[in-house]
Amino acid sequence: MRPGNTKAIEEMFNSISSKYDFLNDIFSFGLHRFWKTRLLDILNPTFGEKWIDLCCGTGDMSILLARYIKSSKNITGIDSASQALVVARERSKQNYSSIEWINGDALETNLTSHQFDGLLMAYGLRNLSSPYSGLEEAFRILKPGGRAGILDFRSFEGTSIQGLFQKIYLSFYVVPISSLFGLGKEYSYIKKSLVNFPSGEKQIHLALSAGFKKAKYQTLAMGQMGILLLEA
Numbered sequence: 001m002r003p004g005n006t007k008a009i010e011e012m013f014n015s016i017s018s019k020y021d022f023l024n025d026i027f028s029f030g031l032h033r034f035w036k037t038r039l040l041d042i043l044n045p046t047f048g049e050k051w052i053d054l055c056c057g058t059g060d061m062s063i064l065l066a067r068y069i070k071s072s073k074n075i076t077g078i079d080s081a082s083q084a085l086v087v088a089r090e091r092s093k094q095n096y097s098s099i100e101w102i103n104g105d106a107l108e109t110n111l112t113s114h115q116f117d118g119l120l121m122a123y124g125l126r127n128l129s130s131p132y133s134g135l136e137e138a139f140r141i142l143k144p145g146g147r148a149g150i151l152d153f154r155s156f157e158g159t160s161i162q163g164l165f166q167k168i169y170l171s172f173y174v175v176p177i178s179s180l181f182g183l184g185k186e187y188s189y190i191k192k193s194l195v196n197f198p199s200g201e202k203q204i205h206l207a208l209s210a211g212f213k214k215a216k217y218q219t220l221a222m223g224q225m226g227i228l229l230l231e232a
């Protein structure tokens, strides 16, 4: 599996969608929900605002957002993997039925410009064939002054203890456990996708070039994850 191969990535996420949430809980000890909630705490979405979750996958972030603002109205989730959206629809149909799920491309959403107050993207940017084009599209659909939060693995430049820890964790914990579920190849893709993923500083630069007025980057999970915070 090569990063940047859009069709192959879509197929990969379709194939892992039924085990995706379960494995994320195992691999992060449930902490990924805490990281996603931290993102919401920073962005402070409020009732009445219109939000979009790009690369929503099985819908975790959109559902957390709906819980956070105590309403599922005005929330849209978009993902290219149709099977991931089947899971998202099933998970949301009882209590969060107003969330709109769209099967589409985050690089070309075909959504009207300047319509969202806020935008979320969790673990999506690294999977796009062009993170820069993803940021341009995010900027286009946000209202002026709209805010965006992008959560993903931190990409380390050079040698560091944290970078080494990340490689060891992925190679000796995540891949072997996922292999037990027949998904070793799929999960070994995470490490590959980090090779060309821009560092926090470079993400800031890309976002400003894509049109955002303000950009900052902060880390969490003992420096393993990063949040890119943007204002359109």
Ligand SMILES: C/C(=C\Cc1cc(O)c2ccccc2c1O)CCC[C@H](C)CCC[C@H](C)CCCC(C)C
Pocket: 016, 020, 024, 027, 028, 029, 031, 032, 123, 126, 127, 165, 166, 169, 170, 174, 186, 187, 189, 190, 193, 221, 222, 224
């Ligand atoms: C929710 C998480 C990852 C989502 C995710 C992203 C991808 O790009 C994938 C690609 C292919 C298959 C699956 C995924 C995928 O699930 C984050 C949590 C899961 C991680 C595997 C956990 C990795 C944790 C850090 C390297 C170290 C964390 C230390 C912490 C203090 C426990």
Ligand SMILES: C[S@@+](CC[C@H](N)C(=O)[O-])C[C@H]1O[C@@H](n2cnc3c(N)ncnc32)[C@H](O)[C@@H]1O
Pocket: 006, 009, 010, 013, 014, 054, 055, 056, 057, 058, 059, 060, 061, 078, 079, 080, 081, 084, 104, 105, 106, 107, 121, 122, 123, 124, 127, 128, 129
């Ligand atoms: C690692 S998952 C993250 C899912 C979810 N946001 C979460 O935090 O659990 C990455 C998601 O990005 C989606 N994706 C990758 N490229 C995409 C694109 N060009 N357009 C829309 N979705 C895309 C995949 O289908 C996958 O569901």
